[in-house]
Amino acid sequence: MTSPDSADAPLAGGPPALEPLLRLRGAAIRHEDAAAATPSDVSFEVRPGEVVLVLGPSGSGKSTLALSLNGLIPHALPAHVTGTIAVAGMPASETSVAVLSTHVAMVFQDPDAQLFTGSVMDEVAFGPENLRMPVEEVLARSEAALRRVGLWDRRAENPDRLSGGGRQRLAIACALAMGSPLLVLDEPTANLDPAGTEEVYVALADVVADGDRAIVLIEHNLDAAIGVVDRVVVLDQAGRLAFDGPAHEVLRRNADVLLAMGVWLPTATLAALRLRDVGYPLDPLPLTPAELREALPAVLEGVRRLRTSAPDQANFAASVLMPRTSPDPEAAAPASAALSSAPLISVSRLTVARHRRPVLHDIHLDIAAGSFVAVIGANGAGKTTLVQAIAGVVPPPRGRVRVADLDPGRASPRELSARVGFVFQNPEHQFIAHTVFDELAHGMRLRHAPEAEVQERVRGMLDRFGLADKADAHPFLLSGGQKRRLSVGTALIAGAPILVLDEPTFGQDRARADELLGLLQTLNAEGTTVLIVTHDMQLVAEYATHTVLLADGRVRASGTTADVFADHALIEAAGLRPPPLGAALRGLPGLDGVIRLSQLPPAVTP
């Protein structure tokens, strides 16, 4: 025991000041190959019943911190740990993972990586069995845990048959069955679609409802998490503790600082910040769409009375909806679409089956040159199949798809790669060469381009994507963001006017997702047609000019993003959720139909 106040409290009749489940004092963790410790100097406590959200920019050590809470760091992954990390009074770095597992249970990001057995029941029983509990106790715990997350009726099934959200709920049940009072979840919804994410948070809300368990949560999707969180702990870029306090207080008081640090905020808060910058006094800052919606009418009313220049509704709406600066997608797209008479991509009567199971039914779709198109839909709706057919990754039936002047059903990969660049979900999958330079040069060398031209184009691409100093590195040794940029570069180097990306932000943190989307927007502004598959509805709302909504292999809606998102019932019926901002502003005078932050008044007041 490291300090006098950590004596084990007896179970019965706990004193008012409960022993914290978790206590960190000046905790710092340095990986063996790292120069500096991240996190460094972190102190906070977690008590029973609390839900603590850990925020911080990419690289601040959030995941490292999570892994140290049950001793996986340093026991399974060597690292230098200094300061105190005490779990129920026991120092985590000196207690075995097995002992700590009964105090701290973990849920990881990838559902597939935390399932080991053949049935839902065996999976939950796995932990208690390892703890050598008697069979009756194992069964009792498993049943209680499965009932808690609503999977008891499916106990005999193979976990593979559950949806992504279902498998993550199973992982939560497995954590509950360990009997630990503290649950640590590291990005539990990063791999899920919106419905799955909601499922997980409903289950978590139920877990904390009794108040006997605490949760430490790492999550970038604040819109989903904010409903269950009581407290926020923020780490800064260097991994030091920046803020620790009640969620609403920390987020409301320090929203500007957090934004500058690169911490993601709830969409409603971002919208409010933007409105506040132009003189709409939103105080306190809203954290949820509902709060924003509640606060807006009064604020708008007040401003309208003050403003003499824009008295009537129409003018007000016009001022609010004024297009932003030049690369505003909505403004740019119709212009370029109008320029080309024929669509750049045209799909008609496309039906595709995989393993004799129909995946796409009779798809009709036209995509104009210069547009930024998002393909959305629940898991299994056929999104990936559709874009793979368009890009010829899996050649479609002949005569159904036309991309520029080619039929991907007939064209050779070489011809096709000059028209469409395809970026896979995992950039590593498409790396072929042994250096970054050769990776970029590969496509041109296949076409027997003169070496001087190859050199010039590749150098240009390296500079553009910030990879110039990595030209001789092996592609697998790049960082995650660099790998992603390289994969976009290789897709574009042949001069393809169309870029197709399959869930490029899947399982990535916000900063990396933003970096990529910024890059795509620049490319789109320069004329590249972008086609993207994603689950992130706010991202779609922010960037896509057009949206295609798929459900059960059919196109349910396609058109401008604003039009598609205007029909909330349709979006919900397809198993998705409307983007948070659109949901908040729906039906408000002058703001109905606004779905992206850039549609809010510009940051500079006239």
Add this chain to the structure above:
Amino acid sequence: MTIGTFDPYAPSAPTSRFLYGLNPLSKFAGPAPAMLALLFVRDLATPLAFLALSYVLLLVGARITGRLAAMLLLVIPAGVVLIGFGFAVWVDPMQVDHTVAVLRVGGWVLYTGALEVGFATALRLSAILALALVGGLTTTGADLVRAGVQQLRLPYRIGYTALAAFRFVPRFGHELEMIRSAHRVRGHHGGHGPFSRLARGWGYVVPLLAGAIRHAERVALAMDARAFGAHPTRTERYRMPFRARDIVFIVLFWAASIALLWYWFPWQLGGSPRP
């Protein structure tokens, strides 16, 4: 994906057929000596007898599913015919040219002796396979591991980790499919023929391995987090009893094996070659 169809965890439906009531180990221990002996057998009758024995056991003791029927009535007979003729053609004619010729094509002759050698080999292989199916088709992977842990004192860390590794198979199959299409999109073809195919396959290894190692690391962390390997033993919820009937099965199987080998005695110790 064909790899995905094999599910090592698939539970066996409740049934009264006797093979399911036996300990997995006895279903392998029973046929094992016969399988070993068959490796050294050269005649036709002995493998045929063992083939018949395993067919009887499977038809009586196992649930007749489409898969079992297809295996017994199509795959094994077709295998025997194919391998039999294949080996018959392959046999050195000089060794068997004292036997009767059945077929002449130009200067090439097929002798009965060659057919006999070919079919002896084919029957031998299928008899070994059929004996393995007695246990293989009536046991789940999980039960085999449990029996190994409970009766053979197989360390459970090895057994259950191996079982968890089965989950990797469909995942890697899917990942390989993704890598192949990714490389095809990049125009990474490099020509036809076995060598370029080999070179192409090598290109898949690095991304596949990188993904596999990362995945295995995550799985290992998740297992540690749930106290796997914390104690020298773990609770076994499913008992795999080794009962009297298992001993009876093994003893009967061994006795039958000895009887069959005795009767056909296929080794011709110092005797004259059979006609």
